[in-house]
């Protein structure tokens with residue numbers, strides 16, 4: 205039997221270029237699951253992505269309209285397409301570096317404008333494609349190829365950032381929490397106005413190597429442990445949740 | 457195109473606009489509603505007293521432009537202000553973006569969603585657009601960008617005219633590519649060349665630039681809006697199924713498609729084959745794409761190039777000029793004739809692709825190139841001219857409009 209998501213893919217582009225253990229492939233599948241469960245018309249969907257490993261999630265793999273643009277700018281391109289043709293269902297899928305470092309201005313302005321698009325940040329807390337440099341989401345003290353003494357800077361909390369800018373739907377999940385992830389994507393797609401999901405997606409090749417992490421499975425298990433639900437975080441004393449990633453819905 | 461334009465009645469710019477330009481303010485700023493216009497949809501044919509920026513906006517709407525994204529910068533602002541009023545009336549979309557990078561990004565996104573689209577800026581904004589200009593070239597996205605030039609570098613003199621972006625517009629993005637750039641000298645041409653810019657963008661699937669400046673943008677003249685059937689407007693060539701990114705003809709321009717048409721478009725700024733699939737390691741595909749992106753413009757340069765000649769028939773001295781400097785050049789040529797010099801004017805309406813062959817065909821002893829910069833186009837003229845022709849650059853770099861006197865003095869020397 206053919207896989208039920210195969211119809212959404214340009215199968216000639218498979219296998220994906222993602223490294224073993226990369227979370228981007230899991231995210232790629234779960235976005236399609238959400239679309240399939242909602243029974244959206246894929247032919248009426250536009251996927252816009254920037255430059256980086258995450259930019260490859262929709263382009264070239266998704267068999268829909270795909271626009272793979274300059275580094276940091278997918279939200280700007282998506283804004284033009286959506287404003288001119290409001291019939292299109294527009295989703296931006298890109299990396300943390302693309303959406304929040306170089307493209308951070310477009311991110312907050314789209315949230316402020318309440319542009320009717322869904323933005324999914326494949327957040328590996330690093331610049332994967334260029335070989336593991338520090339990103340604006342890399343944790344303090346983390347070793348990367350440009351912070352060999354540990355990252356001296358603080359990371360952005362992207363959910364709080366877009367919430368403050370006015371986003372109408374905001375959630376965070378990880379590629380290890382696929383059921384809530386799919387639900388959040390579905391809710392984001394059904395939300396009218398700007399919606400945003402921060403999806404933790406590990407990069408064993410670069411993040412893992414500089415951090416001297418042993419193996420992809422261990423990194424995935426570690427991500428599992430780092431994440432705690434919003435409910436649990438609210439019920440725990442602050443010192444016990446230090447360094448944890450809080451997942452859940454923040455604005456809905 | 458009007459062939460009977462009253463060239464010899466064109467006043468030189470100093471008399472018309474420099475009074476209010478040098479005061480740093482506009483003499484009068486009629487609101488759109490004050491003007492005798494029908495604001496629902498297209499402006500009716502007739503005569504209008506417009507400034508350059510207004511004529512560009514109206515030309516764009518006439519050409520079918522229904523999307524504008526921009527970021528305010530002097531001296532281009534009246535274009536976006538007028539578009540913000542006029543586009544909603546014409547059923548289009550206006551958006552003010554957070555910067556010029558986003559403006560051109562939104563324009564390209566809207567074009568692929570089916571729009572004819574435009575943005576307007578000045579030199580500093582053009583610098584910010586540079587990367588997305590390369591993207592538009594690589595993805596063969598038709599769009600129009602107005603550069604209302606001011607003096608630089610950097611913030612420079614924000615309200616003073618200059619032609620300092622003639623090279624920036626050609627070379628600002630990375631690698632090897634071609635664009636089209638037009639240089640109007642009158643308000644009539646601001647309107648007509650804007651319509652043509654859209655037509656050229658659709659024909660060649662390339663960004664087309666209107667090289668305006670602070671003087672012509674704020675100069676007011678009568679503009680005749682031609683009747684509906686007197687001005688050709690080209691629509692997008694589409695072909696379902698594609699391929700949308702290549703043809704075997706090395707100078708060919710593939711047809712397009714839009715989002716939502718079921719084409720599953722694969723659009724990327726990475727090197728791609730004719731169906732849009734990334735081919736980032738294949739030297740043959742890179743070569744084929746680079747060649748076609750350049751040759752589709754260069755091999756059609758004679759078709760694209762527009763210029764006008766005045767009194768060049770017997771001329772041994774030719775002034776080659778473009779934009780507002782050509783007005784002073786025309787006056788200078790007439791004065792030189794009165795003093796017995798066999799002078800003529802070659803006025804470039806198309807600056808890029810550069811009309812090398814036309815320059816080379818000039819049999820003049822001397823060529824003068826007056827410009828409001830340090831001789832950017834003079835270098836192009838120099839490399840295109842015959843070996844026995846002496847090329848002289850006449851420059852003005854103080855943010856003032858070049859005068860007939862300066863050109864005449866050089867020609868008489």
Ligand SMILES: Cc1ncc(C[n+]2csc(CCOP(=O)(O)OP(=O)(O)O)c2C)c(N)n1
Nearest residue numbers: 255256257258275299300301302331332333
């Ligand atoms: C203007 C520009 N600057 C820099 C680059 C180089 N570059 C390519 S991908 C990338 C970082 C991508 O990081 P992210 O968006 O987090 O995606 P990831 O690869 O981690 O999925 C950079 C800096 C570029 N392509 N363009």
Ligand SMILES: [Mg+2]
Nearest residue numbers: 299300330332
């Ligand atoms: Mg990243």
